[in-house]
Amino acid sequence: MRTPVTVLGLGAMGTALARAFLAAGHPTTVWNRTPGRSPELDALGATRAATAAEAVAAGRLVVVCLLDDTTVRATLEPLAAELTGRTLANLTSSLPSRARALADWAAGHGIEFLDGGIMAVPVMIGGPEAFILYSGSTVAFEQYEHDLAAAARPAYVGKDPGLASLHDFTLLSAMYPMLGGAAHALALISREDISPTTFTDSYLVPWLSAMLGQLPAMAKDLEHGPDGPAGSNLAMQANGFHELVDLAVEQGVDPRMLAPMEQLLRRAVDAGHGDEDLAALVPLLRAGA
Ligand code: NDP
DSSP, X not given: OOOOEEEEOOSHHHXXXXXXXXXXXXXXXXXXXXXXXXXXXXXXXXXXXXXXXXHHHHOSEEEEOOSSHXXXXXXXXXXXXXXXXXXXXXXXXXXXXXXXXXXXXXXXXXXXXXXXXXXXXXXXXXXXTOEEEEEEXXXXXXXXXXXXXXXXXXXXXXXXXXXXXXXXXXXXXXXXXXXXXXXXXXXXXXXXXXXXXXXXXXXXXXXXXXXXXXHHHHHHHHHHOOSSSOSSOHHHHHHHHHHHHHHHHHHTOOGGGTHHHHHHHHHHIIIIITTSOGGGHHHHHHTOO
């Protein structure tokens, strides 16, 4: 028989996770604070527990996907006795420090603990592009890796329980400015009689995809130093950047999305990195505010 899994929390993500475990044939017990949420899970074979304690008692692997760390603490702390001897996989987003504190709490109660960072939106769960970063107990990861793969490709990033969250939030820190930039681009283009869909399919996605292909070279420059003169030096980029701001103003679009990058490029040039490439921004940021 497949590992019995418990899912605590049936928000958008918890529901997607429960659906994936059910699809993979796991006996799946679910609990949600507000009863009756995601009724479609019943027809898929989920067992609905009346209390979180009852749900925990039904699963060897307990997956938690609640709003935030405060909610997780409030839900789990009264269940320490029920959780003892089981494996807890916390897929709720929270800071590394909070993941480490939760791991300490779990260790104090004999609970094997994994913290997870879900790199997907709910519709991607169970699909080929989704992955979930895990850190914490290697024993738990090795034992449940195959089961966890029902939801998304599991990627173990280390024993320190804070590492999954660190990687997760780091990746989100790259994603949000990129998506903010895309929103800015669509604001610019949709001021004209140009279809945002055509623009996105024909130009925005190919352009961003091509530029993403440059990232490994940037990482290599950072790790090993540049292996030649900059192809796109920062002085040139800082000099031209203000025209992007001017374009926003001309198009009647709020230019504030661009301001942090403009400032960063200027700082880099002022600090003597004008002849270097984008990798030179990294130590500048690492030096702190
Ligand atoms: P939702 O807002 O859809 O669901 C929130 C869940 O938390 C519900 O089950 C809700 O229960 C429960 N909850 C809220 N407050 C409490 C409380 N005080 N006590 C008990 N339960 C509570 O969020 P998601 O499912 O989208 O997200 C869940 C986690 O997954 C978050 O940490 C999020 O960062 C992470 N995540 C989400 C992604 C997404 O795209 N959705 C992507 C990657 C990570 P109730 O129904 O009773 O309100």
